Amino acid sequence: MNALVRLAGIMVATTALSAPVLAQTTVVAPSGNSAGTYMDYMKTVYDRGTGSELLQIPIATFDKEFELTPMAAESWSQSEDGLTWTFNLRPGLVWSDGEPLTAEDFVFALQRAATSGYDFAWYWDFAGGIKGWKEVTEGTAEVSTLGLKAVDDLTIEVTTVAPKPYLPSVTSLWYPVPKHKVDELGDDWSLDVSTIVSSGPFEIESWEKSNNSVVLTKSDTYTGPWSPMIDRLELDPTLNAPEVGLPAFLAGDADYSFLNTGQVPVATQRYPDGIRKNAVFATSYISYDLDAAPFNDVNVRRAFYYAVDRDELTSTVLKDIAIPAGSLLPPGYPGYNPDIAAEAVFDPEKAKQFLAEAGFPNGEGFPEVEIWYREEGGYNGAIVPAMAQYLQAEFKEALGISLNIRALPGPEWMDGLRGKKNNIFIAPYEYDYLDPSNFYGIFFNGGRHGYFVPEYDAIVAKADSESDWDTRYGLYAEAEQLMIDQGLIVPLVHPVTIAVVSDQMGGDGVAPNSLGFTQLDRLGHYFFTHITKQ
DSSP states (O other), X not given: OOHHHHHHHHHHHHHHHHSOOOOOOEEEEOOSOSOOSBSOTTTOSTTBOTTHHHHSOOSEEEOTTOOEEESSEEEEEEOTTSOEEEEEEOTTOBOTTSOBXXXXXXXXXXXXXXXXXXXXXXXXXHTTOBTTHHHHHTTSSOGGGSSEEEEETTEEEEEBSSOOTTHHHHGGGOOOOOHHHHHHHGGGGGTSTTTOOOOSXXXXXXXXXXXXXXXXXXXXXXXXXXXXXXXXXEEOGGGOSHHHHHHHHHTXXXXXXXXXXXXXXXXXXXXXXXXXXXXOSEEEEEEEOTTSTTTTSHHHHHHHHHTOOHHHIIIIIXXXXXXXXXXXXXXXXXXXXXXXHHTOOOOHHHHHHHHHHTTOGGGTTOOXXXXXXXXXXXXXXXXXXXXXXXXXXXXXXXXXXXXXXXEEOHHHHHHHHHTTOSSEEEEEEEOSSSSHHHHHHTTTTBTTTTBOOHHHHHHHHHHHTOOOHXXXXXXXXXXXXXXXXXTOEXXXXXXXXXXXXXXXXXXXXXXXXXXXXXXXXXGHHHHHHSOEEO
């Protein structure tokens, strides 16, 4: 040891002995669902423990400007034929129990997902397009035939059925699973705090299963990008509802709270510098059973398209917690086309004309229909029920037809949608990854709506595999124009969330991005690792 190093060691030791003990910084935040069984995103998305994602490091993720950022992978490349991707992992990543994190942990995560009835397996088919995925999930092929390979400890190879130029963004939802723990305990490894291991920026301290709240701490073993700037993070789903969250915030028991429409004026007056808005990359739209009367007639669908006054809906009924939606893609989302959005005007005369051409002048003879929507909390809970009532009144006034409303629990609503048990739905959808293929994929080759429109499918398939962005953009615009012209959907609104943030919080996480929006926990990995607390 040379003299300089010895001196540095003495200085560090002296500083450590004389430094005051610093208080831990803890942020308390609303997040997650009120119920969760497994603390493992790759086991179940819909029944996962709060904060599952923050415990693990994804291949890549998005920053506040929605720039894709390498995380577990430090680089990637695509083969000349576009079918094979190679992801190179960062050296030195470990699990919180000290075991090395390897390519095998990522490959194992998807192999298990394809064979264990994973409730999010569909994502890796339509978004990932991994070779053999459909056959393996349907049980007609062995898992060894999947287009996944751990070349060595630090190299993952992914083969797709067609060129997928956007695959790296899809990997923002690809987390590793600790194979060594599954080999030891099976899926039970993620049931108990004492056996849960993490690879991401946080470790788990406690988990209250009665309400799915968790306490996470800054990881001592994490060496990847974006190490947390706070010591502890308490995520409490009971604070999600603004009616609970804001009183907790006012009492100093929460560091931020989402606001409902009634709370916004009061919070804005009291905390003018603490208000944050986020244009969620989500869209609520009307969809149909295209095979069932009366919506098997394009004229009926076009009549509905022109019968919605989106400006009035968002400014009065929804009080600006949503903005008008003229297209499937929200403003700012890659591929958003303002020209198509501008076509969605309120034109009651044109709506009546289309309805008359369908054989229902002034709504005469139109059958009674019932629109189904999904019961849920969060921003959709504030928007969708009120919107359904508005549509009921609007369609009566503009078209002279009667529309009944029915709210269903999520599983029943989804079963009705997929099983075509009703002919008209309000369907909200929030992005899973940042590429236009995400939104267009939910109508591709059946998708979640059972739509089979060959012309649309052909355009989207061509766009999905096109590597030139301008050409892809043009193809997706063509697909959306077809969607509008055939009245496949009626875009309604894009949600906007409004929150109030404590002046004790700082850091880039709570600072608005270049568009003026603050994502808060919508981009959890970025937000929770880029906040400070005084």
